[in-house]
Amino acid sequence: MVGVIQEQHPDRARLFMQWKQMDWPILVDSLNLLGVAVVPITLAMDEYGVIRAVNPERESIERSFLNQTYPKPQEQGVTEIKPPDLKKLRAGTAAGSASSWRTYADALVVWGAESQLDEAIAAYEKAIGLDSSHGPAYFRLGVAFRKRYESGARKADDFQRAVEYWTKALEMDPNQYIWRRRIQQYGPRLDKPYSFYDWVATARQEIQARGEKPALLLVEPAGAEFASPLKAFATDQPARLRPDAQGRVLRDKEGFIRAETALVPAAVAPGESTRVHVAFRPDLRRKAHWNNEVEDLVLWVDPPPGWEVSSRYLRVANPKTVVSRETRSIEFELKCPEKTPPGSVRMPTYALYYVCEDVNGTCLYRRQDLVLEVQVKSAR
Protein backbone atom coordinates (compact mmCIF):
# COMPACT_ATOMS: atom_id res chain seq x y z
CA MET A 1 0.00 0.00 0.00
CA VAL A 2 1.15 3.51 -0.76
CA GLY A 3 -0.63 6.66 0.35
CA VAL A 4 -0.87 10.13 -1.15
CA ILE A 5 -2.20 12.67 1.31
CA GLN A 6 -4.17 15.75 0.42
CA GLU A 7 -3.58 18.12 3.28
CA GLN A 8 -1.34 21.07 4.01
CA HIS A 9 -0.06 19.69 7.33
CA PRO A 10 1.65 16.33 6.76
CA ASP A 11 2.52 16.03 10.45
CA ARG A 12 -1.16 15.43 11.12
CA ALA A 13 -1.18 12.50 8.70
CA ARG A 14 1.91 11.19 10.47
CA LEU A 15 0.05 11.23 13.80
CA PHE A 16 -2.92 9.55 12.13
CA MET A 17 -0.76 6.73 10.74
CA GLN A 18 0.91 6.26 14.11
CA TRP A 19 -2.50 6.04 15.75
CA LYS A 20 -3.75 3.45 13.26
CA GLN A 21 -0.40 1.62 13.47
CA MET A 22 0.14 1.68 9.73
CA ASP A 23 3.55 2.37 8.26
CA TRP A 24 3.12 2.26 4.54
CA PRO A 25 4.98 4.85 2.49
CA ILE A 26 3.16 8.15 2.10
CA LEU A 27 3.68 10.93 -0.41
CA VAL A 28 2.65 14.46 0.58
CA ASP A 29 0.56 16.37 -1.94
CA SER A 30 -0.16 19.61 -0.08
CA LEU A 31 -0.92 21.54 -3.28
CA ASN A 32 -3.35 19.01 -4.76
CA LEU A 33 -1.01 18.58 -7.73
CA LEU A 34 -2.71 15.26 -8.32
CA GLY A 35 -5.84 17.24 -9.15
CA VAL A 36 -8.23 14.96 -7.28
CA ALA A 37 -11.53 16.58 -6.38
CA VAL A 38 -12.46 14.25 -3.53
CA VAL A 39 -10.96 11.77 -1.08
CA PRO A 40 -10.64 8.91 -0.46
CA ILE A 41 -9.76 7.29 -3.75
CA THR A 42 -8.24 3.81 -3.99
CA LEU A 43 -6.36 2.67 -7.08
CA ALA A 44 -4.95 -0.71 -7.98
CA MET A 45 -1.74 -0.21 -9.92
CA ASP A 46 0.11 -2.98 -11.71
CA GLU A 47 3.85 -3.58 -11.89
CA TYR A 48 4.18 -1.19 -14.85
CA GLY A 49 2.44 1.78 -13.21
CA VAL A 50 -0.84 1.22 -15.06
CA ILE A 51 -4.12 1.72 -13.20
CA ARG A 52 -6.13 -1.48 -13.22
CA ALA A 53 -9.02 -0.60 -10.90
CA VAL A 54 -10.52 2.54 -9.38
CA ASN A 55 -12.21 2.22 -5.96
CA PRO A 56 -12.43 -1.56 -6.27
CA GLU A 57 -14.35 -3.79 -3.88
CA ARG A 58 -12.08 -5.65 -1.47
CA GLU A 59 -13.16 -9.02 -2.89
CA SER A 60 -12.31 -8.03 -6.43
CA ILE A 61 -8.78 -7.02 -5.36
CA GLU A 62 -8.16 -10.52 -4.03
CA ARG A 63 -10.09 -12.26 -6.76
CA SER A 64 -8.83 -10.49 -9.86
CA PHE A 65 -6.17 -7.81 -9.34
CA LEU A 66 -3.65 -9.69 -7.22
CA ASN A 67 -3.97 -12.91 -9.21
CA GLN A 68 -4.00 -11.35 -12.65
CA THR A 69 -1.01 -11.17 -14.95
CA TYR A 70 -0.93 -7.84 -16.71
CA PRO A 71 0.72 -7.29 -20.07
CA LYS A 72 3.90 -5.27 -20.20
CA PRO A 73 3.16 -2.02 -22.05
CA GLN A 74 5.01 -1.25 -25.31
CA GLU A 75 6.53 1.89 -23.87
CA GLN A 76 7.87 1.20 -20.44
CA GLY A 77 7.99 4.88 -19.53
CA VAL A 78 10.39 6.52 -17.15
CA THR A 79 11.37 4.41 -14.17
CA GLU A 80 12.48 7.20 -11.87
CA ILE A 81 11.70 10.85 -12.07
CA LYS A 82 13.85 13.54 -10.53
CA PRO A 83 12.47 16.35 -8.37
CA PRO A 84 12.18 19.74 -10.06
CA ASP A 85 15.32 21.80 -10.48
CA LEU A 86 14.41 25.20 -9.04
CA LYS A 87 17.12 27.09 -10.93
CA LYS A 88 16.06 25.56 -14.21
CA LEU A 89 12.42 26.34 -13.54
CA ARG A 90 13.24 29.93 -12.68
CA ALA A 91 15.11 30.20 -15.98
CA GLY A 92 12.06 28.70 -17.68
CA THR A 93 9.90 31.62 -16.59
CA ALA A 94 11.84 33.83 -19.01
CA ALA A 95 9.56 32.31 -21.65
CA GLY A 96 6.84 34.35 -19.96
CA SER A 97 4.04 31.76 -20.08
CA ALA A 98 1.52 31.39 -17.28
CA SER A 99 2.29 27.68 -17.02
CA SER A 100 6.03 28.28 -16.56
CA TRP A 101 5.28 30.61 -13.65
CA ARG A 102 2.82 28.11 -12.16
CA THR A 103 5.30 25.24 -12.40
CA TYR A 104 8.00 27.35 -10.77
CA ALA A 105 5.65 28.49 -8.01
CA ASP A 106 4.50 24.91 -7.30
CA ALA A 107 8.11 23.74 -7.02
CA LEU A 108 9.00 26.61 -4.67
CA VAL A 109 6.14 25.72 -2.33
CA VAL A 110 6.77 21.97 -2.32
CA TRP A 111 10.59 21.94 -2.39
CA GLY A 112 11.73 25.43 -1.43
CA ALA A 113 12.49 26.93 1.96
CA GLU A 114 10.10 29.06 4.00
CA SER A 115 12.09 32.09 2.92
CA GLN A 116 11.12 31.34 -0.68
CA LEU A 117 7.39 31.57 -0.07
CA ASP A 118 7.52 35.30 -0.96
CA GLU A 119 8.87 34.33 -4.35
CA ALA A 120 6.29 31.56 -4.76
CA ILE A 121 3.47 34.00 -4.02
CA ALA A 122 4.85 36.49 -6.54
CA ALA A 123 5.15 33.71 -9.15
CA TYR A 124 1.52 32.61 -8.68
CA GLU A 125 0.35 36.22 -8.90
CA LYS A 126 2.31 36.60 -12.11
CA ALA A 127 0.76 33.41 -13.50
CA ILE A 128 -2.75 34.56 -12.60
CA GLY A 129 -2.10 37.92 -14.21
CA LEU A 130 -1.26 36.08 -17.43
CA ASP A 131 -4.08 33.54 -17.18
CA SER A 132 -6.93 34.21 -14.79
CA SER A 133 -8.87 31.08 -15.73
CA HIS A 134 -6.70 28.43 -14.08
CA GLY A 135 -8.52 27.40 -10.90
CA PRO A 136 -5.71 25.36 -9.32
CA ALA A 137 -3.40 28.39 -9.37
CA TYR A 138 -5.79 30.22 -7.03
CA PHE A 139 -6.05 27.25 -4.68
CA ARG A 140 -2.26 26.84 -4.57
CA LEU A 141 -1.69 30.55 -4.04
CA GLY A 142 -4.04 30.24 -1.06
CA VAL A 143 -1.95 27.36 0.30
CA ALA A 144 1.21 29.43 -0.16
CA PHE A 145 -0.34 32.33 1.81
CA ARG A 146 -1.46 30.00 4.59
CA LYS A 147 2.00 28.41 4.74
CA ARG A 148 3.61 31.82 4.99
CA TYR A 149 1.09 32.78 7.68
CA GLU A 150 2.31 29.83 9.73
CA SER A 151 5.99 30.67 9.17
CA GLY A 152 8.40 33.24 10.53
CA ALA A 153 7.98 35.24 7.33
CA ARG A 154 4.27 35.81 8.03
CA LYS A 155 2.49 39.01 6.98
CA ALA A 156 -0.56 40.15 8.97
CA ASP A 157 -3.16 39.57 6.25
CA ASP A 158 -1.78 36.28 4.89
CA PHE A 159 -4.57 34.16 6.35
CA GLN A 160 -7.30 36.42 4.98
CA ARG A 161 -5.70 36.37 1.56
CA ALA A 162 -5.47 32.57 1.67
CA VAL A 163 -9.20 32.41 2.33
CA GLU A 164 -9.95 34.84 -0.49
CA TYR A 165 -7.96 32.81 -2.99
CA TRP A 166 -9.47 29.51 -1.84
CA THR A 167 -12.91 31.07 -2.22
CA LYS A 168 -12.10 32.30 -5.71
CA ALA A 169 -10.82 28.83 -6.69
CA LEU A 170 -14.01 27.20 -5.42
CA GLU A 171 -16.16 29.68 -7.35
CA MET A 172 -14.37 28.51 -10.49
CA ASP A 173 -14.94 24.83 -9.66
CA PRO A 174 -17.66 24.27 -7.03
CA ASN A 175 -17.28 20.48 -7.34
CA GLN A 176 -13.72 20.57 -6.07
CA TYR A 177 -14.13 19.09 -2.62
CA ILE A 178 -10.45 19.26 -1.66
CA TRP A 179 -10.69 23.03 -2.15
CA ARG A 180 -14.08 23.23 -0.43
CA ARG A 181 -12.86 21.30 2.59
CA ARG A 182 -9.89 23.66 2.97
CA ILE A 183 -12.25 26.62 3.51
CA GLN A 184 -14.62 24.59 5.67
CA GLN A 185 -11.70 23.52 7.86
CA TYR A 186 -11.46 27.12 9.12
CA GLY A 187 -15.04 28.20 8.56
CA PRO A 188 -18.35 28.42 10.41
CA ARG A 189 -19.86 25.40 12.14
CA LEU A 190 -23.06 25.68 10.09
CA ASP A 191 -20.99 24.91 7.01
CA LYS A 192 -18.80 22.12 8.37
CA PRO A 193 -19.47 18.60 7.07
CA TYR A 194 -17.66 17.04 10.07
CA SER A 195 -15.17 18.01 12.75
CA PHE A 196 -11.96 17.50 10.75
CA TYR A 197 -9.40 17.16 13.55
CA ASP A 198 -11.31 16.17 16.67
CA TRP A 199 -9.66 12.74 16.34
CA VAL A 200 -6.31 14.23 17.42
CA ALA A 201 -7.12 14.12 21.14
CA THR A 202 -8.28 10.48 20.97
CA ALA A 203 -5.25 9.54 18.91
CA ARG A 204 -2.88 11.01 21.46
CA GLN A 205 -4.61 9.24 24.35
CA GLU A 206 -4.55 5.86 22.65
CA ILE A 207 -0.94 6.20 21.54
CA GLN A 208 0.13 7.13 25.05
CA ALA A 209 -1.88 4.23 26.47
CA ARG A 210 0.29 1.95 24.31
CA GLY A 211 3.37 3.43 25.93
CA GLU A 212 4.44 5.42 22.86
CA LYS A 213 5.10 9.11 22.39
CA PRO A 214 2.63 10.77 20.00
CA ALA A 215 4.21 12.32 16.90
CA LEU A 216 4.68 16.05 17.29
CA LEU A 217 2.38 18.44 15.46
CA LEU A 218 4.07 21.58 14.11
CA VAL A 219 0.84 23.56 14.06
CA GLU A 220 -1.88 22.54 16.51
CA PRO A 221 -5.37 22.28 15.07
CA ALA A 222 -7.36 24.99 16.82
CA GLY A 223 -10.85 26.37 17.08
CA ALA A 224 -12.63 25.80 13.80
CA GLU A 225 -10.38 22.87 12.93
CA PHE A 226 -11.94 20.59 15.50
CA ALA A 227 -15.25 22.31 16.28
CA SER A 228 -18.18 20.02 15.64
CA PRO A 229 -20.72 20.93 12.97
CA LEU A 230 -23.99 22.58 14.00
CA LYS A 231 -27.37 22.53 12.30
CA ALA A 232 -28.52 25.81 13.79
CA PHE A 233 -26.57 28.90 14.75
CA ALA A 234 -25.79 28.75 18.46
CA THR A 235 -25.30 31.72 20.69
CA ASP A 236 -24.35 31.68 24.32
CA GLN A 237 -25.81 34.80 25.83
CA PRO A 238 -25.28 34.76 29.56
CA ALA A 239 -26.20 38.04 31.12
CA ARG A 240 -22.90 39.80 31.14
CA LEU A 241 -21.92 43.36 31.66
CA ARG A 242 -19.89 44.96 28.97
CA PRO A 243 -16.32 45.38 30.29
CA ASP A 244 -14.99 48.94 30.35
CA ALA A 245 -18.39 50.25 29.28
CA GLN A 246 -17.23 53.84 29.72
CA GLY A 247 -14.21 53.33 27.52
CA ARG A 248 -11.84 54.58 30.20
CA VAL A 249 -9.07 52.00 29.82
CA LEU A 250 -6.15 53.50 27.92
CA ARG A 251 -5.76 52.37 24.36
CA ASP A 252 -2.69 50.38 23.34
CA LYS A 253 -1.36 53.25 21.20
CA GLU A 254 2.18 51.93 21.35
CA GLY A 255 1.03 48.76 19.64
CA PHE A 256 2.47 46.34 22.18
CA ILE A 257 -0.01 43.73 21.03
CA ARG A 258 -0.74 43.36 17.34
CA ALA A 259 -4.20 42.07 16.48
CA GLU A 260 -4.86 40.36 13.17
CA THR A 261 -8.30 39.37 12.00
CA ALA A 262 -9.46 37.05 9.26
CA LEU A 263 -13.00 36.14 8.29
CA VAL A 264 -13.85 32.74 6.83
CA PRO A 265 -15.49 33.21 4.40
CA ALA A 266 -14.40 36.74 3.67
CA ALA A 267 -17.83 37.74 2.39
CA VAL A 268 -21.06 36.52 3.95
CA ALA A 269 -24.48 36.20 2.32
CA PRO A 270 -27.64 37.26 4.22
CA GLY A 271 -28.83 34.40 6.42
CA GLU A 272 -25.39 32.78 6.49
CA SER A 273 -22.57 32.82 8.96
CA THR A 274 -18.86 33.57 8.97
CA ARG A 275 -16.14 32.60 11.41
CA VAL A 276 -13.93 35.37 12.73
CA HIS A 277 -10.35 34.51 13.64
CA VAL A 278 -8.47 37.01 15.80
CA ALA A 279 -4.81 36.51 16.64
CA PHE A 280 -3.07 38.63 19.28
CA ARG A 281 0.71 38.79 18.98
CA PRO A 282 3.09 40.58 21.34
CA ASP A 283 5.27 42.93 19.31
CA LEU A 284 8.69 41.35 19.58
CA ARG A 285 10.51 44.45 18.37
CA ARG A 286 9.15 46.27 21.40
CA LYS A 287 9.92 43.20 23.51
CA ALA A 288 6.32 43.16 24.69
CA HIS A 289 4.98 40.19 26.60
CA TRP A 290 1.79 39.14 28.35
CA ASN A 291 1.44 39.56 32.09
CA ASN A 292 -0.38 36.51 33.41
CA GLU A 293 -0.71 37.49 37.04
CA VAL A 294 -4.06 39.17 36.81
CA GLU A 295 -6.98 38.95 34.44
CA ASP A 296 -7.21 36.98 31.23
CA LEU A 297 -7.25 38.51 27.78
CA VAL A 298 -10.87 39.40 27.06
CA LEU A 299 -12.61 40.20 23.77
CA TRP A 300 -16.01 41.88 23.59
CA VAL A 301 -18.16 41.83 20.45
CA ASP A 302 -20.94 44.35 19.85
CA PRO A 303 -22.86 43.24 16.78
CA PRO A 304 -25.26 45.68 15.09
CA PRO A 305 -29.02 45.00 15.43
CA GLY A 306 -30.15 41.77 13.79
CA TRP A 307 -26.70 40.20 13.72
CA GLU A 308 -26.15 37.17 15.92
CA VAL A 309 -22.84 36.33 17.51
CA SER A 310 -21.80 32.95 18.93
CA SER A 311 -20.49 34.63 22.05
CA ARG A 312 -20.17 38.33 22.88
CA TYR A 313 -17.60 37.78 25.62
CA LEU A 314 -14.55 35.70 24.83
CA ARG A 315 -11.49 34.94 26.91
CA VAL A 316 -8.11 33.32 26.58
CA ALA A 317 -7.13 31.84 29.94
CA ASN A 318 -3.71 32.96 31.17
CA PRO A 319 -1.06 30.26 31.19
CA LYS A 320 0.56 29.40 34.49
CA THR A 321 3.83 31.24 33.86
CA VAL A 322 4.09 34.81 35.12
CA VAL A 323 4.93 36.18 31.70
CA SER A 324 4.73 34.75 28.19
CA ARG A 325 5.00 35.73 24.55
CA GLU A 326 2.75 33.30 22.72
CA THR A 327 0.22 34.26 20.08
CA ARG A 328 -3.29 34.13 21.52
CA SER A 329 -6.14 33.18 19.23
CA ILE A 330 -9.84 33.80 19.64
CA GLU A 331 -12.54 32.63 17.24
CA PHE A 332 -16.22 33.43 17.13
CA GLU A 333 -19.01 33.37 14.58
CA LEU A 334 -21.39 35.97 13.20
CA LYS A 335 -24.71 35.35 11.49
CA CYS A 336 -25.86 37.93 8.99
CA PRO A 337 -29.56 38.81 9.12
CA GLU A 338 -31.77 38.07 6.14
CA LYS A 339 -32.42 40.96 3.77
CA THR A 340 -29.16 42.73 4.60
CA PRO A 341 -28.13 44.78 1.57
CA PRO A 342 -24.68 44.10 0.10
CA GLY A 343 -21.86 46.24 1.43
CA SER A 344 -19.51 46.65 4.33
CA VAL A 345 -20.76 46.42 7.94
CA ARG A 346 -18.70 47.65 10.90
CA MET A 347 -18.58 45.28 13.85
CA PRO A 348 -17.39 47.06 17.01
CA THR A 349 -15.04 44.77 18.90
CA TYR A 350 -12.43 45.45 21.52
CA ALA A 351 -9.93 43.54 23.60
CA LEU A 352 -8.60 44.17 27.12
CA TYR A 353 -5.32 42.76 28.35
CA TYR A 354 -2.30 43.13 30.62
CA VAL A 355 0.93 43.64 28.74
CA CYS A 356 4.47 44.37 29.91
CA GLU A 357 7.28 46.19 28.24
CA ASP A 358 10.35 44.04 28.41
CA VAL A 359 12.87 46.82 28.76
CA ASN A 360 11.97 48.21 32.15
CA GLY A 361 9.26 45.72 32.99
CA THR A 362 6.41 48.22 33.18
CA CYS A 363 3.11 46.34 33.04
CA LEU A 364 0.05 48.06 31.71
CA TYR A 365 -3.66 47.36 31.38
CA ARG A 366 -4.65 48.27 27.88
CA ARG A 367 -7.58 48.21 25.51
CA GLN A 368 -7.47 47.73 21.75
CA ASP A 369 -10.45 48.55 19.57
CA LEU A 370 -10.44 46.28 16.55
CA VAL A 371 -11.51 47.43 13.14
CA LEU A 372 -13.73 44.57 12.08
CA GLU A 373 -15.48 45.08 8.75
CA VAL A 374 -17.72 42.34 7.48
CA GLN A 375 -18.43 42.21 3.74
CA VAL A 376 -22.02 41.29 2.95
CA LYS A 377 -22.54 39.90 -0.52
CA SER A 378 -25.77 39.59 -2.50
CA ALA A 379 -28.21 36.90 -1.49
CA ARG A 380 -27.91 33.75 -3.64
Added chain:
Amino acid sequence: MRLFFLFALAVMANSLGDAVAKPSSTGFKVGESFPNLVLPSLADGKPVSLARFRGQKIIVHVFASW
Protein backbone atom coordinates in the same frame (compact mmCIF):
# COMPACT_ATOMS: atom_id res chain seq x y z
CA MET B 1 1.09 -9.46 1.99
CA ARG B 2 -2.36 -10.07 0.58
CA LEU B 3 -3.92 -10.21 4.00
CA PHE B 4 -2.10 -7.06 4.98
CA PHE B 5 -3.53 -5.22 1.98
CA LEU B 6 -7.03 -6.26 2.84
CA PHE B 7 -6.60 -5.42 6.50
CA ALA B 8 -5.29 -1.98 5.62
CA LEU B 9 -8.18 -1.44 3.25
CA ALA B 10 -10.65 -2.45 5.93
CA VAL B 11 -9.11 0.12 8.27
CA MET B 12 -9.24 2.82 5.63
CA ALA B 13 -12.87 2.02 4.88
CA ASN B 14 -13.72 2.98 8.44
CA SER B 15 -11.50 6.00 8.44
CA LEU B 16 -12.07 9.58 7.67
CA GLY B 17 -12.49 11.46 4.46
CA ASP B 18 -15.53 12.17 2.42
CA ALA B 19 -18.41 9.79 2.24
CA VAL B 20 -20.56 12.71 1.22
CA ALA B 21 -20.31 13.86 -2.36
CA LYS B 22 -18.45 11.93 -4.98
CA PRO B 23 -18.14 13.41 -8.42
CA SER B 24 -19.10 11.02 -11.15
CA SER B 25 -15.47 10.62 -12.10
CA THR B 26 -12.41 10.47 -9.86
CA GLY B 27 -10.29 11.64 -12.77
CA PHE B 28 -8.50 8.29 -12.98
CA LYS B 29 -9.15 5.79 -15.76
CA VAL B 30 -8.41 2.09 -15.90
CA GLY B 31 -5.67 1.44 -18.43
CA GLU B 32 -3.96 4.80 -17.98
CA SER B 33 -0.69 5.31 -16.20
CA PHE B 34 -0.58 7.05 -12.87
CA PRO B 35 0.65 10.65 -13.23
CA ASN B 36 4.43 11.06 -13.00
CA LEU B 37 4.53 13.20 -9.90
CA VAL B 38 7.51 13.58 -7.61
CA LEU B 39 6.38 14.44 -4.09
CA PRO B 40 8.05 14.61 -0.68
CA SER B 41 7.95 11.45 1.37
CA LEU B 42 6.15 11.84 4.69
CA ALA B 43 8.90 9.90 6.47
CA ASP B 44 11.87 12.10 5.57
CA GLY B 45 10.80 14.75 3.06
CA LYS B 46 12.95 13.18 0.32
CA PRO B 47 11.59 13.13 -3.22
CA VAL B 48 9.60 10.03 -4.16
CA SER B 49 7.48 9.13 -7.13
CA LEU B 50 5.28 6.10 -7.58
CA ALA B 51 7.72 4.99 -10.28
CA ARG B 52 9.83 3.75 -7.38
CA PHE B 53 7.34 0.93 -6.87
CA ARG B 54 7.56 -0.46 -10.40
CA GLY B 55 7.96 -4.17 -10.42
CA GLN B 56 5.27 -4.81 -7.81
CA LYS B 57 1.55 -4.41 -7.68
CA ILE B 58 0.49 -1.68 -5.30
CA ILE B 59 -2.71 -0.22 -3.92
CA VAL B 60 -2.56 3.58 -3.96
CA HIS B 61 -4.75 5.27 -1.39
CA VAL B 62 -5.37 8.98 -1.90
CA PHE B 63 -6.70 10.33 1.38
CA ALA B 64 -6.51 12.92 4.16
CA SER B 65 -6.41 12.52 7.93
CA TRP B 66 -9.58 14.62 8.16
